[in-house]
Amino acid sequence: MERQSxxxxxxxxxxxxxxxxxxxxxxxxxxxxxxxxVPSFVHEQLMSANSHGIYFNANIKDKYPFERA
Incomplete structure (x- = not known):
């Protein structure tokens, strides 16, 4: 998967x-x-958030199943 900085x-x-x-x-x-x-709108909101870290902590961390790659 290609990631964007x-x-x-x-x-x-x-x-x-x-x-x-x-x-x-x-x-x-x-x-x-x-x-x-993770729904696409969550990704879109993360990418457009004023603070990516704050959005991640509030809306993604501990909200979805995950694995360490």
Whole structure:
């Protein structure tokens, strides 16, 4: 999955596969997590948020099943 760099103190890049509804997040430390069953509007809102980290913590973290890649 191709990820796009984001300007964030916490997140490094974000990728999304609309077919599988999988959101991939790379954190600044290099760790990558995949979140499953994430609707496309959540990805769109994350990418347009003023703070990617705040949006992630409020709307994605602990809200969707995930795995460490």
């Amino acid at each position: 984001v300007s964030s103190s916490n997140l490094a890049s974000v990728g999304y596969d609309p077919n599988s509804e999988t959101l991939e997040i790379e954190f600044k430390g290099g760790t990558i997590y995949r979140y499953f069953n």
